[in-house]
Amino acid sequence: MTLTTSDVVLSPSGDGPSLAPETLREMFRFMLLARTIDERMWLLNRGGKAPFVISCQGHEAAQVGAAFALTRGKDFTLPYYRGLASVLVMGMTPTEVMLALFARAADPSSGGRQMPAHYGSRRLKIVTQSSPVGTQIAHAAGIGLAERIKGGDAVVWTSFGEGTTSQGDFHEALNLAAIHQLPAIFQCENNEYAISVPQKLQMAVANVADRAAAYGMPGITVDGTDVLAMYEVTRRAVERARRGDGPTLIEARVVRMTAHSSDDNDRTYRPSSELKRLRQHDPVVRFAAYLQEHDLLGEDAERELRQTIIAEVDAATDAAEQAPLPDPETLYDHVYAP
Amino acid sequence: MTLTTSDVVLSPSGDGPSLAPETLREMFRFMLLARTIDERMWLLNRGGKAPFVISCQGHEAAQVGAAFALTRGKDFTLPYYRGLASVLVMGMTPTEVMLALFARAADPSSGGRQMPAHYGSRRLKIVTQSSPVGTQIAHAAGIGLAERIKGGDAVVWTSFGEGTTSQGDFHEALNLAAIHQLPAIFQCENNEYAISVPQKLQMAVANVADRAAAYGMPGITVDGTDVLAMYEVTRRAVERARRGDGPTLIEARVVRMTAHSSDDNDRTYRPSSELKRLRQHDPVVRFAAYLQEHDLLGEDAERELRQTIIAEVDAATDAAEQAPLPDPETLYDHVYAP
Amino acid sequence: MPEINLLEAIRQGIDEMMADDARVFVFGEDVGIRGGVFRVTEGLHAKYPGRIIDAPLAESVIVGACIGAAMNDTLPIAEIQFADFIAPAFNQIVQEAARIHYRSNGDWTVPMVIRAPYGGGIHGALYHSQSIEAFFAHVPGLKVVAPATPYDAKGLLKSAVEDPNPVLFLEHKKTYRLIKGQVPDEDYRVPIGPADIKRPGEDLSVFAYGLMLHYALEAAQTLANEGVSVEVVDLRTLRPLDTRTILTSVRRTAKALIVHEDNLTGGFGGEIAALIAEHAFEHLDAPVTRLGGPDVPAMPFAKPLEDAFMPSPGKIAAAMRKLAAY
Amino acid sequence: MPEINLLEAIRQGIDEMMADDARVFVFGEDVGIRGGVFRVTEGLHAKYPGRIIDAPLAESVIVGACIGAAMNDTLPIAEIQFADFIAPAFNQIVQEAARIHYRSNGDWTVPMVIRAPYGGGIHGALYHSQSIEAFFAHVPGLKVVAPATPYDAKGLLKSAVEDPNPVLFLEHKKTYRLIKGQVPDEDYRVPIGPADIKRPGEDLSVFAYGLMLHYALEAAQTLANEGVSVEVVDLRTLRPLDTRTILTSVRRTAKALIVHEDNLTGGFGGEIAALIAEHAFEHLDAPVTRLGGPDVPAMPFAKPLEDAFMPSPGKIAAAMRKLAAY
Ligand SMILES: Cc1ncc(C[n+]2csc(CCOP(=O)(O)OP(=O)(O)O)c2C)c(N)n1
Ligand SMILES: Cc1ncc(C[n+]2csc(CCOP(=O)(O)OP(=O)(O)O)c2C)c(N)n1
Numbered sequence A, B: 001m002t003l004t005t006s007d008v009v010l011s012p013s014g015d016g017p018s019l020a021p022e023t024l025r026e027m028f029r030f031m032l033l034a035r036t037i038d039e040r041m042w043l044l045n046r047g048g049k050a051p052f053v054i055s056c057q058g059h060e061a062a063q064v065g066a067a068f069a070l071t072r073g074k075d076f077t078l079p080y081y082r083g084l085a086s087v088l089v090m091g092m093t094p095t096e097v098m099l100a101l102f103a104r105a106a107d108p109s110s111g112g113r114q115m116p117a118h119y120g121s122r123r124l125k126i127v128t129q130s131s132p133v134g135t136q137i138a139h140a141a142g143i144g145l146a147e148r149i150k151g152g153d154a155v156v157w158t159s160f161g162e163g164t165t166s167q168g169d170f171h172e173a174l175n176l177a178a179i180h181q182l183p184a185i186f187q188c189e190n191n192e193y194a195i196s197v198p199q200k201l202q203m204a205v206a207n208v209a210d211r212a213a214a215y216g217m218p219g220i221t222v223d224g225t226d227v228l229a230m231y232e233v234t235r236r237a238v239e240r241a242r243r244g245d246g247p248t249l250i251e252a253r254v255v256r257m258t259a260h261s262s263d264d265n266d267r268t269y270r271p272s273s274e275l276k277r278l279r280q281h282d283p284v285v286r287f288a289a290y291l292q293e294h295d296l297l298g299e300d301a302e303r304e305l306r307q308t309i310i311a312e313v314d315a316a317t318d319a320a321e322q323a324p325l326p327d328p329e330t331l332y333d334h335v336y337a338p
Numbered sequence C, D: 001m002p003e004i005n006l007l008e009a010i011r012q013g014i015d016e017m018m019a020d021d022a023r024v025f026v027f028g029e030d031v032g033i034r035g036g037v038f039r040v041t042e043g044l045h046a047k048y049p050g051r052i053i054d055a056p057l058a059e060s061v062i063v064g065a066c067i068g069a070a071m072n073d074t075l076p077i078a079e080i081q082f083a084d085f086i087a088p089a090f091n092q093i094v095q096e097a098a099r100i101h102y103r104s105n106g107d108w109t110v111p112m113v114i115r116a117p118y119g120g121g122i123h124g125a126l127y128h129s130q131s132i133e134a135f136f137a138h139v140p141g142l143k144v145v146a147p148a149t150p151y152d153a154k155g156l157l158k159s160a161v162e163d164p165n166p167v168l169f170l171e172h173k174k175t176y177r178l179i180k181g182q183v184p185d186e187d188y189r190v191p192i193g194p195a196d197i198k199r200p201g202e203d204l205s206v207f208a209y210g211l212m213l214h215y216a217l218e219a220a221q222t223l224a225n226e227g228v229s230v231e232v233v234d235l236r237t238l239r240p241l242d243t244r245t246i247l248t249s250v251r252r253t254a255k256a257l258i259v260h261e262d263n264l265t266g267g268f269g270g271e272i273a274a275l276i277a278e279h280a281f282e283h284l285d286a287p288v289t290r291l292g293g294p295d296v297p298a299m300p301f302a303k304p305l306e307d308a309f310m311p312s313p314g315k316i317a318a319a320m321r322k323l324a325a326y
């Protein structure tokens, strides 16, 4: 069965889910924080201080909406490399993010061993991620399987791009999760590109959610620039999973507002006109407008918030930049667990 | 879209596709030949003369019906290890089959290097198969891709079991074939078991054909014990592929009338009552009845046919048994093509 | 002490670990009611409801799901039906299981076992006879064991389940029922790492594991009757490799022969030979010699070809003779 | 002769083969309009409509489909975006491509090339820096080449496309733009197989390939200034290996050093060392020595850690000195 956004109460223009005003503001704060950190990363990259950046811009609503439907410290998340906004909500600090960007010894994700944006933290139940795409989808299914064996009621959430749904691991993992009705939420953040490869060269279906029919699990396409829609759809999927009714595939339609990464130049394959169009779907702008419209965030309050966040990101950047690099001797640490 | 048998003219009880009587008799001959060879293999196995048998019994109609819709010498086939009936139709002789069973040097499939039932012949465009399940599905997509590049109009047909649809290669290959609308027919022979694992532990969907929706290709479930239904559905898929309209997934519902292989004992996981029930769907018995019903094959004619086939299989068995084994020196041949 | 075969020893090891620790579970094709195609898990499905799980036919997610499960406080034992079919899981094993502890700077661990029946001489043809150790013994972060006796198999299986790292547990199919030995009733472990000198000797050292260990012992006996004293070292663990025992033995005998069934070129024997050549150079009285499977893609089905492929006690004895005479 | 870098040499090789033979096509992620993430196929998409094909993000079917295509009278060049991501295709490469000719008793052939940018020192971290040759040079039925110069890269690329067997074509990422060299305008080939003595010497032999070849040459120059004459052999092809050139060199110099960037233990250097130890034993005046990457899962991102991992001209020169002094 393939549900679509129309099946669920979503659009902020509609009378969205009843979330307390402070919760809505908190959601916005995380979106703005993610955006601010991300933009700062690009500045640091252009300034020659950060060798590599891969961006979350355009995916913030999809991630913040979803993460707010999860229980921090209890539920597992396996975000992919665009998951900045999701890990912030799950508890990672801007300083920790910046420590990864600068590959510092104190980087909690990998101690500077992995590329930036490969977030992980056992304490926060953010599972360590690798670069080969799609492998984490199988891990998510396995975490759900273990939860079933242990009789626990945590759910597991994982994210990946639409290109990654072409990988065998996507298929094998969703199939397994459906067979055993595992408590998993599979979030595909569909930005219509895999580096330069457009969706139509990646699949012959209009929606990634159509793939859910192959597994007998619900597949839902959501406007991923609508944070409230994402929250509501994910909330229902989480309830379903916790009830033991099984997994859900959620396709969040998002926009990739940057090149694939700082190593990419998307002008070679993406018309600038398209990018201009996409910018009109900026989830941060959209949610800011919604909050103003509903008198949930006044102009002064927003200006104040932006200043606080910029200060926070300044501090995080400085702290991280001043932190020491890993000692060469540590190269040999942690090959095996004792 | 998922079509079902009801969408196409199928059931022999209905006024099936207009095939000439001699064609229908030829189809029956191949089904009976496959069955006779298969039963002989088991006798030889029990008699200690053939170390390994893996069976086609119950799959004959699915394969003969499909193979009759293909053009011999032009279209490529990539059958899996239950493909005995299909390779016979495509031109492999009983003697060649028996040479493989006895692992003789003259075995055209592999010179006795592979297990029996790993058929292949470049001359017949039957592509060499391996034991790791599902790999051939990717090869089939690639053969279609090459055909597209060359501008030819051959189609490619491949077969596999329902358990094999859990493999990543199934997903990746069907996805690729759909993206480029490649001239391929994917036949899943669903006998509801993968060795001992029942379908419900293999997938959460009722029909393998449901998986086609994930790729945007038609998925059709057919009664695979009905040779005429199989012919008609495959004929349409072949036309479609040759026209350039793309691939089709055909799910043939079949019965596994034996243990998985001569190394298996299915009593440990399959109630004998079930096997009894399955025997009522014996495709050979069913088609024989149909031919008699329609006065297409009299009792004498059938008896005569059975005798001819038995004689043919006797001769093939003797010829193969007397053929020499590979010379140990040949172990080093064909590691690399010159 | 009761005498059981290697397969029963592995089953006992799994059974006892599952009885002791509810976190242990088995995930693989046909491991349930069927008890596995080799019957290793026979009887356990009924005994441990919900913990002997039939997997879909998909090796990548068999391993991948066990990785996830291991990160969620369980102790998975993945069964690969035949080692040849581990190839689809190569990415999950090498890029994920082996690297997770390192890439997370020690934050996450993957305590899992991957059981894989390997090896030939059982009429399994190209795809049911392969040796796979060279691919995995090269991978830092993985442990690779290949026991040859029931005692070692049970003791190493238990150590593997308790190990906080991913352990590839290789079981030679031909030894399953062929090799019998005494196994104590009481609980014990065989540590991952140390090699074991199965037969002490003076004139030359032979290094082997799995089925080849038994063939080497047979050949050593033949040589003994010819007056040559051969030391036979059972490596048991391939990664981490017990270089100390290897080098100590060669420094004493001054001659080394390495035997494995896997294709010679690029096989793990090359690593052992290289270590000896570099670190025992001054003690060597003869070239470090390797005896391995021929460099053909795999072991064919036809008996004459399979026999031609398999290293045999006879071929090993011949190599020993040549080395002893050097 | 015009001087071009190694990346341009490979592009030229592909371009000229595609111009000559309509059966040649390229299949890989982002190889189309984007010209590949390293720009190797830049410009070819427009030049050869329908023959530079963007693949879905799925390495197993990238290789698997090319195998099928190769069996249907085309000559596919599969591009794996980074060698690290070849792992999902391991099954298709090792169990299928490498075994098809053998298992069909010579009936079917798989004339395909798999291009894989490998190696580190480019700040690629754990998953964009790996060396993968040891996994594949072990596999009978596969050919594995690893050119180090633009001339060899173009000549070997053309030979690989024409070879009737599957060829893994390894391109060291750091050499892409760093290494420049003269490449003739006229058509030529470099045969798969023969190694090449890039620098003749008397006192010791060094065997390397890819980036390490250049580091070894740099180190050899340093040693020359110190009065030590080092012979540097560029293996170029790892399978089939040119044992004759290797052994001839060592028999003359009596000392051997093998250098690779891949993890030391179980790396392909072990095979080379084992061959020398067994077949040049009586000529050796010193232990066969290996210098490889440390046995950690992969090369970390942080500069101090990456530098600590990478073998450097300095580390190689030190190993040469030690060996020369032995
Ligand atoms: C197995 C594997 N193959 C190739 C790559 C190289 N690569 C990194 S990101 C990427 C595109 C991913 O696209 P998508 O899944 O849509 O995610 P997006 O970046 O668009 O969010 C590719 C091909 C990889 N990381 N892993
Ligand atoms: C990759 C791989 N894993 C495991 C096996 C072992 N095996 C051989 S046949 C089989 C079951 C196949 O079931 P299905 O696809 O339904 O085909 P069927 O035999 O039922 O016709 C298994 C698990 C294999 N051959 N290849």
Ligand SMILES: [Mg+2]
Pocket: A161, A162, A163, A189, A190, A191, A192, A193, A194, A195
């Ligand atoms: Mg995308």
Ligand SMILES: [Mg+2]
Pocket: B161, B162, B163, B189, B190, B191, B192, B193, B194, B195
């Ligand atoms: Mg089946």
